[in-house]
Amino acid sequence: MERLQKVIAQAGVASRRKAEELISEGRVTVNGEVVTELGTKVTPRKDKIEVDRVPIDREEPVYYILYKPTGVISSVSDDKGRKVVTDFFSNEFRLFPVGRLDYDTSGLLLLTNDGEFANILMHPKYKVTKMYVAKVQGVPSREKLKLLERGIMLEDGKTAPARVKFVSGNPKTGTSIIEISIHEGKNRQVRRMFEAIGHPVLKLKREMYGFLTLKGLNTGEARELRPHEVKQLREMAEKKKNN
Structure with missing residues (x-):
């Protein structure tokens, strides 16, 4: 029982x-x-x-990685008729996204029918790290990037410390590529963090979720998580909760 x-x-x-x-x-x-x-x-x-x-229908739990394209809603339906992430799957089982990626953000998104598993990963106390690659306007100084690393005040509170890496700058286009890793999930958080230091995001992609990557997937493609990956995600979240 x-x-x-x-x-x-x-x-x-x-x-x-x-x-x-x-x-x-x-x-x-x-x-x-x-x-x-x-x-x-x-x-x-x-x-x-x-x-x-x-x-309630007690379905067998399933777990997927989707390489979400831009222009897709992280939801199971949309009242405006826009494409949603579940459109990339058949209707043989019910799925919902774990957290969300903004409409104009691409990258790694998990989907499942296991509510308990989704709740573990989404709760801030479990501190699952998400790594994004951002193309931003301008070239942020080291001092500004340190503000993001220490945590920066937004209208809904101060962000937790982040890992930030300057990848490259392009003087011709006046843009930079920055990697940023966070474990929170505030609405449009990465975009708002860069706006706060005066370097708006032009393009954003989530490259990693915990240890998971998009390797082997093209945009719009999905694959089922392997049993050991599901187990490792659970163990990783529980370990971070207890630290």
Whole structure:
């Protein structure tokens, strides 16, 4: 038997924390009876579990890397009819993105139907590092890059320390290529960080997520994570949480 909130999360309905809220609000039933007690144990294969009167389907968990192109929404649907990341997959299983990449940002994005796994990776306390390559306007001084390394104040708070590497500068175009690694996920964070030091981002790509890279993928292509990669991501997140 397993805890009810864990079963809901693994079914991809919501994160475990959100599942706990759903239970507390009386929106979950087990075999037709409303359950509000957290920690209730259920047998997923035998018990009929419903959230808001909709049965949950306990799918086998799947995990994918997508090389997201620019001009694609990190969502499962869009009310404006724009292309979304799940359009690159068949409909044989339900998927949702782990976090997000902006519409005009390309690169590595994880998708899964495992809500608990997604919640672990997205939560700031687990400190999973994401590395981006940014083409920025102008040539930032070493002093300005150090501001990013130490953490810089944005309108929603100060950013955590980042790893920053100046890759190259192009005097003819007046642009630079900078690598930056962060573990937070504030909205449009990398772009806002560079704007704060006076060097707006012209192009942005996420190259790495933890130890994962885009190796072997072209834009718009995806591959399934290998079992040892899923295990390593979990172990890495748990290790950083405990440090």
